[in-house]
Amino acid sequence: MDAAAILGISPWKTAHDVYLDKRGQGKPFVTNPAVEFGKAMEPVIRDHYEECVGELFPPATAISREGWALASLDGINSDNTKILEIKTC
Numbered sequence: 001m002d003a004a005a006i007l008g009i010s011p012w013k014t015a016h017d018v019y020l021d022k023r024g025q026g027k028p029f030v031t032n033p034a035v036e037f038g039k040a041m042e043p044v045i046r047d048h049y050e051e052c053v054g055e056l057f058p059p060a061t062a063i064s065r066e067g068w069a070l071a072s073l074d075g076i077n078s079d080n081t082k083i084l085e086i087k088t089c
Contacts, residue, residue, distance in 0.1 A: 045088070055078075057082070074086040
C-alpha cells in the first residue's frame with residue numbers, strides 16, 4: 001500500500017501520509033466492521049482453500065532481495081511459487 005501511495009495512485013493514502021507514518025507522526029488507523037469481518041474470515045477462507053487444493057498456504061512476509069520492499073502475504077505455498085490473496089465482501 002505504501003508503494004501505491006508514493007506513486008500517487010492510492011485512493012486511501014498520499015506520499016506525504018507515508019512520510020508521516022514512517023516518522024511515527026501518522027494518523028492511527030481506525031478500524032471498521034468491514035475490516036474486522038475480513039480479519040475474522042481470513043483463516044476460515046484460507047482453511048477452506050487449502051482443503052480444496054490440498055496444499056498449505058501459511059501467512060508470510062516477503063522481502064525483496066535488495067531488502068527495501070516487503071509484502072504481507074495472506075498465504076504462500078511451501079516452495080514459494082504460489083501466493084494466496086484473500087478478499088471478502
